[in-house]
Structures are given as structure tokens and as C-alpha cells.
Amino acid sequence: MDAFRSSLEGCNFSDLGYSGRLYTWERGKFPSNNIQQRLDRIVANSHWMEAFPDFSVRRLTHTISDHCPLLINLAADFSAPNQAQCFRFNADRVLEEECGEIISSFWANNNHHLPIKLNLLGITLQQWIS
Incomplete structure (x- = not known):
């Protein structure tokens, strides 16, 4: 230390x-x-x-x-997002093969800055879940 x-x-x-x-x-x-x-x-x-x-x-x-x-x-x-804007993702989903493929593909094919990229990934995952 x-x-x-x-x-x-x-x-x-x-x-x-x-x-x-x-x-x-x-x-x-x-x-x-x-x-x-x-x-x-x-x-x-x-x-x-x-x-x-x-x-x-x-x-x-x-x-x-x-x-x-x-x-x-x-x-x-x-400012902290309100509950309606809050994206919550169940971490157990990453154990699903399809989820890993979606995230890997999205990350490899997206060149936005990190905050925008994360927001778009959230939208993509929400669409996949629903």
C-alpha cells in the first residue's frame, strides 16, 4: 500500500x-x-x-x-434520471448466449463516444428483452 x-x-x-x-x-x-x-x-x-x-x-x-x-x-x-428514464438490466441476462452476441456485435459495429454508445446499447437491449 x-x-x-x-x-x-x-x-x-x-x-x-x-x-x-x-x-x-x-x-x-x-x-x-x-x-x-x-x-x-x-x-x-x-x-x-x-x-x-x-x-x-x-x-x-x-x-x-x-x-x-x-x-x-x-x-x-x-442530474439523476427519473424512474421513467432509468434503464435496468438484469445481470443474469449476460449468461445467455444471444445477449453476449448482441453486446459484442453492437460494441464492434458502433463508433460513437462512450456515453452515447452506452445509451444506444441500452435501447438495443431493451428492444431485445421486449
Whole structure:
């Protein structure tokens, strides 16, 4: 850990923090054995922060993993989507061969920027589900 911390300092990286619950990792389902820690972080240097001054970082809810994903948004007009706009995907679907083929094909044949690409992939998966 000391070497890792030294590397972060050497690159002038700073923890960007996040909004949401205080922990990013949880183990144990019962109060008697539940452990919650902040293990996951997003870091950047001052050049990155100058390039994206209006960024926001939000802690999302974990489902399969015991780690909570962190979502970074670079846009100033970021707001949480309302329930009607929210796309929810059952992670068990990725175990289906057809789902993997759809995602692989879409990803290989789409050259949009990442946020647009993810949005379009969500629309494609919603059409496949229905």
C-alpha cells in the first residue's frame, strides 16, 4: 500500500470523492457480521480536473459484486434520471448466449463516444428483452 500511495502522490493524483453512501464495499448480510468500508476511489490530477471542472462522481448500488460501482459524469448538466428514464438490466441476462452476441456485435459495429454508445446499447437491449 505504501508503494501505491507513493505512486499516487508522484502522479499528483487526488481522490475525487463521491456522493451517496459512505462505503463502496460491503460484506456480511446480518448486523452481527456486516462490514462496510470505502475501498474504491476515483483519482485524477490537476490537469484532468481543469479539463473537466464540472465533473460529478456518484456511488451506485451494488447488485452481484460486493463492491459498489462509482459513476463519473463529465457534464455540468448532470442530474439523476427519473424512474421513467432509468434503464435496468438484469445481470443474469449476460449468461445467455444471444445477449453476449448482441453486446459484442453492437460494441464492434458502433463508433460513437462512450456515453452515447452506452445509451444506444441500452435501447438495443431493451428492444431485445421486449
